[in-house]
Structures are given as structure tokens and as C-alpha cells.
Amino acid sequence: MSLVQSPSVDCSIPLSQPSRLREFSSRVSDAQSATDSAESTHSASPRLQIFIRMISEGKTRVIQAYPHDTVKSLHERIQLVTGIPVNEQRLIYGGKQLQWERSLAECSIQNDAGLQLVGRMHSTKHPHAWQVIEEMVSIVCRLCRGEPVPAASNQIKSRMSEYLSTTPKKEELAAGHLQIFMSSSAPAALVMLYMSMEKGNRHRADSAIRHFLNISQISLPKRHHNYCAPIVLEFCKLIRRAGDEEDPLYLYCRSTLGMMLESTRPSMKSVRGGGAIVMKEIFPFISEMASRLCRDLGLSMETPGTAGPLSSDVRDFTAFVLSLRTMITVLVSFKGLIPVTFVEGEGYKHPVLAQELEFLYLIFIDLLKRMDECLRGMDGNLIVKQKGEGEVVYSGWSQYLAILKELHGISKIYQGAEEQFWTVLRHSKTALCALIIKYAKRADDHQWLLERKDVTDFESRRHLAMMMFPKAKKDYRELHEMLIDRSQLLAQSFEYIQRAESKSLHAGLFVEFKNEEATGPGVLREWFFLVCQAIFNPANTLFVACPNDRRRFYPNPSKLQLASNRFFY
Incomplete structure (x- = not known):
């Protein structure tokens, strides 16, 4: 075609x-x-x-x-x-x-x-795909003209599903198959339907575009997202050009594009060979999100009820910037940090990525300056608390750590930028520690903070360390029950545990002593104490110390048979 x-x-x-x-x-x-x-x-x-x-x-x-x-x-x-x-x-x-x-x-x-x-x-390797997409485009055009089309939304979605479900598994064939959607001008036709004045067309187009975005992520393997990303990029550009930055469908398309870029990390071959998306094409989106973050960071300190930066904006910004940073890392193959040198009237000087490096560095400077203002404002609020006047918690603070983490990643590219970043945090150490204790989550990566003790205190480091442990689960719906005779405590305990599956022991133990009515956690603690006492009893010990060297142990000959039968299961 x-x-x-x-x-x-x-x-x-x-x-x-x-x-x-x-x-x-x-x-x-x-x-x-x-x-x-x-x-x-x-x-x-x-x-x-x-x-x-x-x-x-x-x-x-x-x-x-x-x-x-x-x-x-x-x-x-x-x-x-x-x-x-x-x-x-x-x-x-x-x-x-x-x-x-x-x-x-x-x-x-x-x-x-x-x-x-x-x-x-x-002549094409994908004649059926061409036919399916052109049928869909034809339905869209009829709707734009105001012609009645029975079950139009279902027809459009069914053809989309059929088209994506027949995508070849081989990468080289999948690239040509997915290109058909662009070559047939399907994105332009769907956006045209979205902007149509005919009744119901906007809703139909919104539903159809979201359907395409959803099933492309579900039905296509991640290695094919690199070829689907240009289609999503086209949707973003067309809707943004026709609508505004707050359009819900545009924001949804932008988030989907960010997730696709994040899941397809570029390699040296794909970037130097001409990737599916030219990085300059995502500059407007990164610039737009950085401006939104700067604006919302400024608002986050005005009143306690101000929402501040949205988690979706921070997530999208991180995904787009990660793709740009990865491309820079791939193409700038020499070791060491990139010098930040600007020539007045000529901009940034670099033989490979002058525009990209200048663009990302200026965004880093703008956001770091705004974060510095926000952290200093937090410090002032915390000083008020220390004077006993009460703490005022701003809901807009919740995304500060995520933004700082992304700025730290950018700073590792340029000479002097990382020290500039840590200097800002050292000046607002109290605010940073408060953010860590209040907003650090178990699922996040906190290693970048643990490396710098000069910007954290004991309480914040302890909190970060605790976040590294998996959350304990208290699920005792399946208990391993044991009825123990006190006279045969050690032998019967080993027999019960030997027969049990390891998974059942993770769920919990229920212990009851023979001819006794007491149950519950107290009995379990008593049993555990008695078992430990019996294990370390010199008469029952499996290993004895070497008389010539107390640091060495050898099996107790009298208990070797017991160890073989009951302990080493």
C-alpha cells in the first residue's frame, strides 16, 4: 500500500x-x-x-x-x-x-x-490486514459523513481486534504488519471522527482509540511495542494538535506511549540504525510535562489542600525521560561524564547529541531550582512544628521523592550536576528526612538515598532499611496442628515437622500438649522454648566441641543415628 x-x-x-x-x-x-x-x-x-x-x-x-x-x-x-x-x-x-x-x-x-x-x-505480505483496516477506515469515513452504520462501534473494535490478533510473531514480519495501520491513515481517520460534529462520533472514536491502545498492550508481546509506539505517537500528535493538553484521551494516549517507551529499552543497534521513534519527536511531550511539574510544584506550597504534582504526570515524565536518557547513554559511548559547555548564540556543543543534551540539561536545572524552593518551604514548615505550633502537612508533598529520584538519574550524565543535586538536598536535610519517613514506599527503589549518609539521619535511614524487607503476612487460615506429649517433646516435634510440607510451616503452627486444655500463642511460645532448650541440652546435642579447639565441632557419636533419622529430613 x-x-x-x-x-x-x-x-x-x-x-x-x-x-x-x-x-x-x-x-x-x-x-x-x-x-x-x-x-x-x-x-x-x-x-x-x-x-x-x-x-x-x-x-x-x-x-x-x-x-x-x-x-x-x-x-x-x-x-x-x-x-x-x-x-x-x-x-x-x-x-x-x-x-x-x-x-x-x-x-x-x-x-x-x-x-x-x-x-x-x-503486492503485500499482509493482504488480509490491509483488507481489515481499510474496512474499518471506510466505516469511520461513513460516520464522518453522517451516514447511519449499524453497530458502528462494535464493527470498528472487532476489526481492530482481528488486525492485532493476526500480528505475526516474527519481528521482521510484525514490523510490516503494524506499519499498515499508519499507511492506511487509520490514526488520522479515527482522530477525524473524534473531532467530528456528528452526534455520537466523539464517543465512538474515544472508545475505539482506547480499545486499540488497551489490546495492543495486552495482545502484543513487549518486543513488538517498539513498532506499535509510532502509532500511539501519531495519536498523541494528532489529538494534541486538534484539542488541548488537558484532553482526557490525549493524556491516556500519552501515558500509553510512555509505558511502551519504558518497556522497549533501545539498544545500540536499534538507535544507531534508526529507531522506530526519533527522540526529537518526544521533546514536546517532555517539555510539556516538565512545565506542568514546575507549575504544580509551585502550587504545592501555597495551601495544605493543594494537590501538587499528579502521580500520573510524574510517572509519564519518568518514562519519557528514561527513554531519552537511555538513548544518550547508548550513543555517547565514551567513558566519563558529559561536560556542560554552552557557547553564547550557538547553544550546546557536542559532536553527537547537542540538541538532546542541552534540552535535558535545561529541564534538569529548571526542575532542580523549583524543588530547591519547595524543600526550603518544607524546612520552614517543620521549624514551626519544632516550636510547638503544630505541623501542617501539605498533600502536594507526596510526589517530591519521585521527582528527586528522576533528577538524580539525570544528574549522573553531566559533569558537576550530581554534586549540584546533592548540595540542594544537604541544604534541606530536615525536609528530605521528613519526606522519607512519610512517603517512602516499600515498592520503590531507595538505594540512591542510602548511598549518601550526609543527607539523611538515623531515623530516615532506619525507615529506608525497613522498607527493603518484604512485608510480613499474617495468614493463619491453614495451620499445621501438632499434639505433643511432654515426655517425648523432642522426638514427637521432629516427627511432626518432618512429615509437614515447608509451605504449611510458613502459614503457622498450632500446638497442643497431650492431656492439656490450654491452646493459643502462649502454648506455642512455651513449646518453642522447650524445644530450643532440649536441642541445646548437652545430653541431646548433635554436635560437641573439640576439646583442643573450642571453635571446632564434630558430630556427637551417641546421637549420630538420631540425627540421621529425625533431624536431617
């Missing part, structure tokens, strides 16, 4: 009824008219005005024709206007491709009809 134009869409042009198209005729780019050379001979026939929608670029062109003109002649006029060869064109009307030899009247094309111009299908 060849592309008609570069895949972009001008979503400001709604596609609904022909009257609406005429209403926006002043905004239709490059609208031209072509007349037939034999127009004078057809003056008796009514002339038709036909709107040709270029799906790949989101533009509409106007062509003049007569009812008895053939579809092929229409293709030839489109070639005169656009320069696209006839054999590269396909015209879709009413969900069907128009045949060259038929007349416009035979195709039931009337005045003000809207046709879709798409690329012509060439």
Missing part, C-alpha cells in the same frame, strides 16, 4: 454533511476545480461538484465532472490537480471502491457527493 501523502490531518475541517463542507469551503486548502476538455459537448448534462477527501492529509479538494464521465476520468483529473499517479489512487464511496470502467451515474454519485481518496494496494 503506498501513501498518498504524508500522514497528517487538519482536524479543524469537519466531515459531515455536504452543506457543512460548503460552509467551510474557505478553509479547504488548495481547493481547485478541473473541467473536462469536452465540456461544451456536455452542456445539456448537469455538472456535478464532487468533494474528494484526502484521508492521508486531512484535506478536501473539489472536482467538477458529469454523470456519464467514467471513474477513470475522475482519477485523471485528480492527477492533474494533485500530481498523484492514477495507478496510485483508489476512490471509496459508500464503503466500496469505485471501478474505473463505470460511470459516475452507475455508481450513484450525485452532486455534492463526498469521496475518499486512499492509496492503491500493491
Whole structure:
């Protein structure tokens, strides 16, 4: 399938009824008219005005024709206007491709009809995929024109599911298969539906795009996300261009793109060979998220009830920056930190990644400066507490540690940046320790903080150390029950434990002494004490000290048989 134009869409042009198209005729780019050379001979026939929608670029062109003109002649006029060869064109009307030899009247094309111009299908390894996606695009176009399509949402989703479920497992074949979604201009068509003024179309498009994002993550293996990420990037760019940064669907697409970038860490081969996504394409998203974080950090200190940075924004920022940092690490293969040298009027100087390095460093400086202000504000609040005036906890503080961790990762790239980072934390040690005790979570990686004792105190380090241990589970629904005769305490205890499975011992023990009614934790503690006492009784010990060297032990000959039968199970 060849592309008609570069895949972009001008979503400001709604596609609904022909009257609406005429209403926006002043905004239709490059609208031209072509007349037939034999127009004078057809003056008796009514002339038709036909709107040709270029799906790949989101533009509409106007062509003049007569009812008895053939579809092929229409293709030839489109070639005169656009320069696209006839054999590269396909015209879709009413969900069907128009045949060259038929007349416009035979195709039931009337005045003000809207046709879709798409690329012509060439020989391909994935003919079924092309057919499924083009059926979906055709349904979307009919909805944009305001035509009724029974169960439209289900039809679109079912074709998406069918398309993704048939993605080949081999990587080289999967790349070509997933490229079809872009080549058919499916993202542009779905975003066009999202911006449509027709009733219900926005909801249909929202549901369809979210469906694609969800099943692409579930049904595709992670190694294929590298080829699916450009599709998600296209959704992000188109929706952002047509809507705003707060659009819920845009934010969902952006989060999905971040997760895909995070799950497909670039290698030396993929980056130098031209990755699926050029890193400069994600600059606007990183810049946008950094600006949001700076804004929300400033708001987080205004009042205790201010939410501050959202966890979703911090997570997305971390995912995008991680991808950029990884690419820098891969391409800048020499050892050592990167010097930060700027030339006035010329920007950053580096033979490989000048723009990327300057971009990331400036974001680091801006966020670090804002975090410094926030930590100093926290220090002031904690001083008020020490004076006995009561502590005021700001809900906006909850994401401070996550942002600091990401800034620490960036600082390890540049000369002097890491020391600059730790200097900020040393000046606000009290605030940092308070953040650790209140917000450090067991699932997070705290190693970057444990390495620097000069910015933490004993209480915060102890809290971090405790976070490294797995959380104890108190699940005693399945207990291993033991009935022990005190006269045979050691022997019966070993027999019970020897027969038990290790998993059942993890759940809990229930001990009861023979001919005694007492049960519960007290009995369990008594049993454990008695067993330990019996084990370390010199008469029962399995190992005895060497008389010449008290640091050495050897098996007790009198208990060797007991150890073999009951202890080493």
C-alpha cells in the first residue's frame, strides 16, 4: 500500500454533511476545480461538484465532472490537480471502491457527493490486514459523513481486534504488519471522527482509540511495542494538535506511549540504525510535562489542600525521560561524564547529541531550582512544628521523592550536576528526612538515598532499611496442628515437622500438649522454648566441641543415628 501523502490531518475541517463542507469551503486548502476538455459537448448534462477527501492529509479538494464521465476520468483529473499517479489512487464511496470502467451515474454519485481518496494496494505480505483496516477506515469515513452504520462501534473494535490478533510473531514480519495501520491513515481517520460534529462520533472514536491502545498492550508481546509506539505517537500528535493538553484521551494516549517507551529499552543497534521513534519527536511531550511539574510544584506550597504534582504526570515524565536518557547513554559511548559547555548564540556543543543534551540539561536545572524552593518551604514548615505550633502537612508533598529520584538519574550524565543535586538536598536535610519517613514506599527503589549518609539521619535511614524487607503476612487460615506429649517433646516435634510440607510451616503452627486444655500463642511460645532448650541440652546435642579447639565441632557419636533419622529430613 503506498501513501498518498504524508500522514497528517487538519482536524479543524469537519466531515459531515455536504452543506457543512460548503460552509467551510474557505478553509479547504488548495481547493481547485478541473473541467473536462469536452465540456461544451456536455452542456445539456448537469455538472456535478464532487468533494474528494484526502484521508492521508486531512484535506478536501473539489472536482467538477458529469454523470456519464467514467471513474477513470475522475482519477485523471485528480492527477492533474494533485500530481498523484492514477495507478496510485483508489476512490471509496459508500464503503466500496469505485471501478474505473463505470460511470459516475452507475455508481450513484450525485452532486455534492463526498469521496475518499486512499492509496492503491500493491503486492503485500499482509493482504488480509490491509483488507481489515481499510474496512474499518471506510466505516469511520461513513460516520464522518453522517451516514447511519449499524453497530458502528462494535464493527470498528472487532476489526481492530482481528488486525492485532493476526500480528505475526516474527519481528521482521510484525514490523510490516503494524506499519499498515499508519499507511492506511487509520490514526488520522479515527482522530477525524473524534473531532467530528456528528452526534455520537466523539464517543465512538474515544472508545475505539482506547480499545486499540488497551489490546495492543495486552495482545502484543513487549518486543513488538517498539513498532506499535509510532502509532500511539501519531495519536498523541494528532489529538494534541486538534484539542488541548488537558484532553482526557490525549493524556491516556500519552501515558500509553510512555509505558511502551519504558518497556522497549533501545539498544545500540536499534538507535544507531534508526529507531522506530526519533527522540526529537518526544521533546514536546517532555517539555510539556516538565512545565506542568514546575507549575504544580509551585502550587504545592501555597495551601495544605493543594494537590501538587499528579502521580500520573510524574510517572509519564519518568518514562519519557528514561527513554531519552537511555538513548544518550547508548550513543555517547565514551567513558566519563558529559561536560556542560554552552557557547553564547550557538547553544550546546557536542559532536553527537547537542540538541538532546542541552534540552535535558535545561529541564534538569529548571526542575532542580523549583524543588530547591519547595524543600526550603518544607524546612520552614517543620521549624514551626519544632516550636510547638503544630505541623501542617501539605498533600502536594507526596510526589517530591519521585521527582528527586528522576533528577538524580539525570544528574549522573553531566559533569558537576550530581554534586549540584546533592548540595540542594544537604541544604534541606530536615525536609528530605521528613519526606522519607512519610512517603517512602516499600515498592520503590531507595538505594540512591542510602548511598549518601550526609543527607539523611538515623531515623530516615532506619525507615529506608525497613522498607527493603518484604512485608510480613499474617495468614493463619491453614495451620499445621501438632499434639505433643511432654515426655517425648523432642522426638514427637521432629516427627511432626518432618512429615509437614515447608509451605504449611510458613502459614503457622498450632500446638497442643497431650492431656492439656490450654491452646493459643502462649502454648506455642512455651513449646518453642522447650524445644530450643532440649536441642541445646548437652545430653541431646548433635554436635560437641573439640576439646583442643573450642571453635571446632564434630558430630556427637551417641546421637549420630538420631540425627540421621529425625533431624536431617
